[in-house]
Amino acid sequence: MSHPTLELKKAYLSLRHALDHTVRGFGLTSAQFDVLQLLMHSDGLEHRELQRRLAIASPTLTNIIDVLQREKLVERRPDPGDARSKTLHLTGKAKTLCASEEFCNAGQSLVDQMFAGFSKTQREDFMQALKRVELNLGAVTN
Secondary structure, eight states, rough: OOOOOHHHHHHHHHHHHHHHHHHHHTTHHHHHHHHHHHHHSSEEEEEEHHHHTTTTTHHHHHHHHHHHTTSSSEEEEEEEEEEEEEEEOHHHHHHHHHHHHHHHHHHHHHHHHHTOOOHHHHHHHHHHHHHHHHHHHHHOOO
């Protein structure tokens, strides 16, 4: 029998590979998609908060944002509350891409594939279990 931490890591890596495959046709990587997805739901995040939510190193996030900015998908703006900080915002181009039928259908197809063979109840239970694992493991480092 395999260890739960290994199984969770294997599932995560499968998700990353599938997501990379899905967003490649849109000129994105899964890491770039993660940034766009967070900004779709919380536009105007500060760099440190985005870094915290993605659990990645600051230089890594800076590189991802630099590429997204070059592609005119994200822009940095001065933080009105702290002139030393920048907030990150989706551009009109990014909003159009993320709202496009093709992009949404690709994302839905990935989610459908991920939950193939799950009943609605199993899917809901799985999502609750993932949240519980996140909270339990968060307590280790807090």
